Each structure stands twice: as structure tokens, then as C-alpha cells.
Amino acid sequence: MENQQETTHSAEQVETDSITEVEDTVVSEEQEVDEASVKLEELSAELAKMEDNYLRAQAEIVNMRNRFQKEREDLAKYRSQDLAKELLPALDNLERALDIEVTDEHGESLKKGIEMVQDSILNAFKTCGITIIPAKGEIFDPTIHQAVQTMPIEEGQQEEEIIHVLQNGYQLNDRVLRPAMVIVAQ
Structure with missing residues (x-):
């Protein structure tokens, strides 16, 4: 009976260890998913910021081009x-x-x-x-x-x-x- 108890206890220990190991793996994977989610949000925010900077730079280029065109027209208009x-x-x-x-x-x-x-x-x-x-x-x-x-x-x-x-x-x-x-x- 002692052998049987030892075996049962040993089986229970293995099962508990397996459950703990699975729980640790699940917790570890959840942490990785959370970290990946945070990283994704950071990258999305950085991308949005870069897109905004790009659009602002494009608008500034258009404004400069228009300003230079107007200056050239004024120079031609008032050249004499x-x-x-x-x-x-x-x-x-x-x-x-x-x-x-x-x-x-x-x-x-x-x-x-x-x-x-x-x-x-x-x-x-x-x-x-x-x-x-x-x-x-x-x-x-x-x-x-x-x-x-x-x-x-x-x-x-x-x-x-x-x-x-x-x-x-x-x-x-x-x-x-x-x-x-x-x-x-x-």
C-alpha cells in the first residue's frame, strides 16, 4: 500500500508540476502577448507621428513652391x-x-x-x-x-x-x- 501511495503521490506531484508548468507557460505567453501589444501600440504611435511629419513637410513644400511662384510673378510684374x-x-x-x-x-x-x-x-x-x-x-x-x-x-x-x-x-x-x-x- 505504501508503494501505491507513493506512486499516487508521485503521480499527483507530476500532475501538479505539469499544471504549474502549463500555468507558467500560459502566464509567460500572456506576458509576451502583452509586451508585443505594447510594442505594437508604440510602433503604431510612432508611425502616426512620422506620417503626420511627412504630411506637414509635403504641405510646407507646396506652400514654399506657391510663395516662390508668387514672388517670381511679382518680380516680373514690377520689373520696370x-x-x-x-x-x-x-x-x-x-x-x-x-x-x-x-x-x-x-x-x-x-x-x-x-x-x-x-x-x-x-x-x-x-x-x-x-x-x-x-x-x-x-x-x-x-x-x-x-x-x-x-x-x-x-x-x-x-x-x-x-x-x-x-x-x-x-x-x-x-x-x-x-x-x-x-x-x-x-
Whole structure:
């Protein structure tokens, strides 16, 4: 009987050891699954972060490309600005020369030549998108006109109406190169 008890006890011990071993294996596998799950979540979060960074970088590249394109367009649009500003005093001098009264035929032909030069310059300006700012008879606009004097309103004039242009103003497309110097009725 002792042998039988020993055998039973031994069988029970083996069975208990086997169950413990299986439980340990299951616990070990569960830990591995948990660790793998945590690792998977970490990798998923890292992937999401990298995808976000990638999308942000792509958007930044598109924005830079658009910004550079706009800068190039602006450079092309306003390329003649500096030259025009340099030519405006010469054009003013031509206008002053044309305001001089002439009495002889020689003076008339000289004046005609000055008019031709002035017309050539104005045509070149027009080709480049440079135009004279309308002033006389217009309502004063401080963004494109510079009031240097005011005069009392006379009959037939409106308040803030430009009654005299002292110096023409010019604009290049939508940019003011020089405001018109004017006298305003008030």
C-alpha cells in the first residue's frame, strides 16, 4: 500500500508540476502577448507621428513652391519700377518744356520734337503697365494723390475735388510709383 501511495503521490506531484508548468507557460505567453501589444501600440504611435511629419513637410513644400511662384510673378510684374522712377524727373522736365510759350517757327518745331519724345516715353510706360494717375476733376484719394495746397470751393466744384495738378502721378499696375501732387477744393 505504501508503494501505491507513493506512486499516487508521485503521480499527483507530476500532475501538479505539469499544471504549474502549463500555468507558467500560459502566464509567460500572456506576458509576451502583452509586451508585443505594447510594442505594437508604440510602433503604431510612432508611425502616426512620422506620417503626420511627412504630411506637414509635403504641405510646407507646396506652400514654399506657391510663395516662390508668387514672388517670381511679382518680380516680373514690377520689373520696370526702378527704371520708371528714374525716368519720371526727365518726363517732368519734358512737360515743363512743353508749357513754355513759343513765338517763332523754330520754337514750334523744337516743341514738336519734345512732344514726340514725351509721347515715346509715355507709350513705353504704357507697354510696361505704367499709367498716369487720373487727378484733375477727381475726388481726392490720399492713397494716390498728395495734396500740397487747398483752395476755397468755387461754384460748380465739389468738396475734396482736385482742381489743379501740379505734378502727374504714376502707377505701375496697382502699385503707386509716385502720387499726383494736387490742389484740392475745400
